[in-house]
Amino acid sequence: MGRRTLSARSSVTSSMEIFSMSRTLSNLRLLGASAALAAGFAMQPVAAQTVSDTGTGSAVVIPYYTVKGGWETLVNVTNTTPNSLAVKVRLHDHRNSRDVLDFNLALSPFDVWTATIRQDASGRAFLRTTDRSCTSPTSVATDGLAANEIAYSTVGNVTFRDHDGTANSIERLQEGYITLLVMGEDDRAVSGAGVTELNSSGAAGATRGTTAYYAKHVNGVPRNCVQVDADFQRQAGIPQFTANDAINGVTIPGEQGSGNPTARGGYILTAALGGVAAGNPNPFGYGPVITGDALKVNASLINPANGLGAGVESLHIEDYSVGVNNVTAQQFPYFLEPTLASGDGLWTTTNLAALEAGIAATSVANEWTENRSEPGVNADAEWVVTFPTKRYHVDEDSRNIQAACSQYRHSTSGAGVASGGGGPAYAGFAAIAAVPATPTQLLAPVVCPLAPFTERFQAGNNGVSNIELTYTFYDREEREAVQTPDTTVPSPFPPGIVTPDNLSFEANVVKIGPNARTRASVLGTANALGLPTTGLPGAETGWLRINFAAAYPTAGFILKVRDFGDPTINFAQATEHAYTR
DSSP: OOOEEEEEEEEEOOTTOOOSSOOTTTTTTOOHHHHHHTSSSOOOOOOOBBOOOOSSBEEEEEEEEEEEGGGGEEEEEEOOOEEEEEEEEEEEEEEOOOEEEEEEEEETTTTTEEEHHHHHEESSSSOOOOOOSESSTTTHHOOEEEEOOGGGGTTTTTTOOGGGGGGTTTTGGSEEEEEEEEEEEEOOOTTTTEEEEEEETEEEEEEEOOOOHHHEEEEEEEEEHHHHHHHHHHHHSSSSOOOOHTTTTOOOOOOGGGGGOOGGOOBBBBBTTOOOOOSSSOSSSSSSOOTTTOEEEEEEEEEEEGGGEEOOOEEEEETTTTTTTOOSSTTTGGOOOOOOGTTTTTTTTTTTEEEHHHHHEEEEEEEEEOOOOOOOEEEEEEEEEEETHHHHHHBBBOOOSSSSSOOOOOOOSSSOOGGGGOOOOOSSOOOOSSSSSSSTOSOOOOOOOTTTTOOOTTGGGGGGGOEEEEEEEETTTSEEEEEEEEEOOOOOOTTTTTTOOEEEEEEEEEEEEEETTTTTTTTTOSOEEEEOOOTSTTEEOOOEEEEEEEEEOOOOEEEEEESOOOTOOOOEEEEEOOOOO
């Protein structure tokens, strides 16, 4: 959080130094970032997972959604395989990535699912779909679903918070990012028609279809979405987990952390589809993930009133969770899993180092513009920079199951150690009368694996976890302005002259240009970072490279808007960032 100042100089830049706007994803591999990221975890990385160079993956990050300022977010999800998929869809708030909406999506072979996210009458993000694909709960498909602030709020005597300033905040869930994770896969060609159920004595009993069978479309309509939803419910014998349990450190035991729904499956079949292999307890659900590049996800931001719309590039990650069954019950708290960290099993973080090494970047580059030279025309551009795994390093609240770095997420699916391997042995905790007075007062503290991040989200109860920036502006005439750390200054230093430049949240909006500190955000957010280009006097366009002090898992894009004051001719464009991976 050191102070900074701008220095400007003119230079002749060689063609090798000029920023290329083309994608640089094809060369993303586990380089030096792998060792740096793994150092923050007391575990060994699992199989490498990288950004896809084919535009498909088994985990997908949509870097930004918003319902602010008249904006809406459109999502299209395509199953590119002949298999049936169980997919977790999760909306995260922009500040600290707490869950604000999640549900399960059952995609039949070659299925497409679509949805729109817009603001409802209460101001919350509201997801609605007219698609017929099955969801759990079914109300997502029939009625739509509003985002909820419970993950950082007080409800009755239960507190899920990370800092006081945004407790119960609706604003916090109006923007953020989205993850889509393949939880399980069914590759049986007939989708499980006529599978024989075993009764309690092991003899053949009733005959029913698999979850995928009921989700399969016949003449454009799934067979039975009510049955699909029922298959995602917590099975009898699995303990109900209450909100009070979640703040009192009650243990989620091993694989029972799935809630053991019927849809979890784990099927082993004989050659004849109607037969069930001996000892197979549940032939009806999805098996482990088979296909590492099953999903193609498209997203768009539209602003109908202003006549603006642009497609947003999603981050597709290959080989997430391959060989693992991560299907969970769509009931609290089981629906908190899986996450991006769970590719190696439910409630684990062993997958995190490998995944982060595949998407880490030491710099981000793209264009900028704030052009007012043409009367009646405004040209602006804003960046989105998202750190989709930052919460596992900085969201520390030992007893809070909603927190990403808590004692519920540990290094193995059985009894292990706290998230990242830094905390005490995970063996359950005695009940407490109330949650700590402040989020930093942790009764059984977890040592979050901060590296490569440096500041916990709860530090000072200020609701930020800052990443300090260095960067260089360029205009289109080869001039540049370098942002460098300040030297020492006399005391007292005059206030209000230097503003530190930090990316403080998980999903960040950045305004760039001569008036970046004062002009309103095109995306309507009140939390945008402004980077003024005062070191390039007279410049209205150019490009920018932001450098990080470490390799941070990063995704994002630029939104360029040209506003003629007439919605019928206004337009927008979104382009993915270039990264130094």
